[in-house]
Amino acid sequence: MPGLRYLPLRYRLPLIHGGLNLLAHSRSNRWKKAGAVTPKPGPLVVSGFLTETLGIGRAGRMTAQALKTAGFAVVEHDLRPAFKHLLFQGAKLPGEGGVWLIHANAPECLVAFMAHSPETWTHRYRIGYWAWETPKAPADWVWIADYLHEVWVPSRFVHDAMVKAFIAGGRDDLVPRLRIMPHPAPQSVAIRYSDAQQKFGLDPDLCEVLCLFDTKSGAMRKNPWSVLEAWREAFPEPADHARLTLKVSDMSGDRESEHRLTRALAMRPDIRVLTERLSDADMDALLAASDVLISLHRSEGFGLTLAEAMASGVAVIATGWSGNIDFMNDRNSRLIPARMIALHDPDGPYCQVSGRPDQIWAEPDISAAAVALRDVTMDAVVRRDLIVAAQSDVRALDKPWQPEALRTLAFNLYLGARKS
Structure with missing residues (x-):
């Protein structure tokens, strides 16, 4: 349906997800549920949107790299081309047997199952890596979990959202398949501050505050409007010591947000908007060259950008609710209360x-x-104290990804040769 992309999301999403589920249910009589067949030893394949600048692509690359660092021979597999094979199951999976870790949410897992002939994945140990940003995951995710031996989630918040969905769907038996696997600790970004300041127009004499949001992730959830309100309340007159930069990704599909931002910026020289598309490296540099990151989100499944800022020596202000509180506290960040x-x-x-x-x-x-x-x-001392605590605390995210922790997990039983 060529015109589908032009429909509002409230109409488009039910059509897409409903169509996917109908097609999948019609094919699932050929699929083997997890546990119905013993997996055969083979490679560790990590599938995801590994070449894309989306947050889910970035997270997938981090997962693959963490497994490699722990000594696993990872075969990286880009999931995007599989979408072209949805109807005719012509997509190819590397190797045979082993472990298939799909770093994508339930609807994309469904596409992965449908795009590949079931004979190519029946004898694999299957892991989905899912995230969700509200207190209860969608009901149509429940049946998909039947075909996964494990569902990894990045936070306690997402775990609890999945538990609620499983119980509401009468599938309490799926709860033990959940495993909290936080995203690996981000690496601090080494940059030349003078180059980054020049490239992004940053002023070394100002405290540069950054707010990031992608309209595809939902402007209502990312909530930059509250950041603007808080800035105007903090500084009723334009601040001469600090500046707020709103980095917005892809405004093309959200004209309302674009107009709202334009109105908000009137007569405020201490607020600016960056809309150009940046590479991963440039986004890293912009974040690391900023002094403060603020996120007054309404919900986060994890909050990867917050963790990246903490690792890179940027003070963080964020809503004290949802997935980010697994690694943020009053010692390493400024957590904002919420109702x-x-x-x-x-x-x-x-x-x-x-x-x-x-x-x-x-x-x-x-x-x-x-x-x-x-x-x-x-207060530069306040920023320094937050940064010191944050850089220490964020390293704890790596604990589940250490070799000794990963070797205890069930998927090891189905791997072929791996690095020493």
């Missing part, structure tokens, strides 16, 4: 769960965020 409100995203990526009584997210306290902005931007 819970009904999830409302009628035209965004969460439209299918919007308005349901069991779906809530956070409304961060604007005044508390304003206080944090004043404190962190005006």
Whole structure:
């Protein structure tokens, strides 16, 4: 359907997911559920959107690299080409047997299953790596978990969201398949600050504050509007010691957000917007060259950018709720209190769960965020103390990815030769 992309998300998502599920159910009589067949030894294949700048692509690359660092012989497999083979199952998986780790959410796992002939993955030990950003995962994810031996999730928040979905679907038996595997600790980014400052127009005499959001991740969830409110409350007149940069990805599909930002920037020389597409390396450099990262999100499945900022020596201000509190605390960041409100995203990526009584997210306290902005931007010692604690604490994310921890996991039983 060529015109599908032009439909609003509230219409497009039900059509896409409903169509995928109907097609998958019609084919699933040939699929073997996890546990029905003993996997055969073979390679460790990590599938994902490994060549893309999307957050899920970045996370997939981190997973593959962490496994390699731990001594596993990883075969990287780009999942995007498989989408072309959805109808005729012509996609190819490397090797035979072994472990297939699909670093993509349930709908994309479904595409992976349908694009590859079931004979090519029946005898593999299958792991999905899923993330979700509301307190209860979608109901149509439950049956897909039947075909996975394990479901890895990056935080306790996502784990609990999956548990609620499994129990609501009458599938308590799937809960033991869940394993919390936080994203590996990001590496600190080494940059030439003078080059980064020149490239991105950063001023060494200002405290540079960065807010990142991608309209495809949902402007309602990322909530840059609260950042703007907090900035104006913190500094009723344009600040002469600090500047806020809003880095926005892909405004083409969200004209309302574009107009709203334009209105918000009027008469504020201490606020600017960057909209150009940046490579991973440039995004790393922009983040690492900033002094503060602020995220007044309504929910995060994990908060990878927050962890990346902490690792790179950037002070972080963020909503104190959802997946990020697994690695953020009052010692290593400024956590902003929030009240819970009904999830409302009628035209965004969460439209299918919007308005349901069991779906809530956070409304961060604007005044508390304003206080944090004043404190962190005006006191270099405060920033330094947060950074020192953050760089120490974020390394704990690597514990589940250490060789001794990974060797205890069940997937090792189905690997062929691996590095020493």
